[in-house]
Amino acid sequence: MTRLVHLSDLHFGYEHAGMVESLLACVNRQEADLVVVTGDLTHRARPDQFAAAADFLSRIKAPLLAVPGNHDIPLYSLMMRFTQPWAGYRRSIVADLSPAMRVGGVQVLGINSVDPFSWRRGALRNGVVRAAIARIDPAAMNIVAIHHPLQQAPDAPKQLARNAGTALAMLEEAGVQVILSGHLHRWEAKFLLGPGSPARILQIHAGTALCARPEDPPNEFAVLEFSDDNTLFVARHHARNGTYDPDGIAETSRFSRVDGYWQSLD
Ligand SMILES: [Fe+2]
């Protein structure tokens, strides 16, 4: 069994400061094989915000894989956004914007979906998608980690990233089995299997782990357990009353992969 923790949208600089330590304790309690962070580590890509995010990540005991979100490049400073968009992220978090890592039975493929010229919406560049596909491990469960969703419900509050449909088709054709994303600040999993129909890719959007935006749903993170018999158990951990506690599981889901297609077991 391989256990992943999925964190997204930490938004240091606009975070629930009182929630940080309890999130860290709950994440470390999982003893995960890997912690995946799908972007928006900071709120405004400022040095102090990157420093806070880096300090938080440095205290996670498990190996770590992170990809940037749109909030991790400057928004208001157009000069910086267009000439040095990744300077802060690379200096404080990690130089590789699309890292890959094999742990246990899973291969995680990071994809950078942030576009300085389309700040909120993002874009999937074919070359970046192809580079991820080249690192697919046929012997593993292949999981893409990306900030922007490649598919979303019709009432989603944000526009789908440019070229998302093409990228999703490319990844599906290449054999990717799971996509972990964020950006929407809301949970989505089962719906994306399709209305009653199985799918080759299971997409899971985690909400925001720490952002203090008042209109957001409760803060959350996900724990995913991949078993050798091609089943996946997902636990959605919620913060309650301003803190995370080990018993704060709002929802669990089970999925099975049969003949290359995911099905809900619930
Ligand atoms: Fe976000």
Ligand SMILES: [Fe+2]
């Ligand atoms: Fe975002």
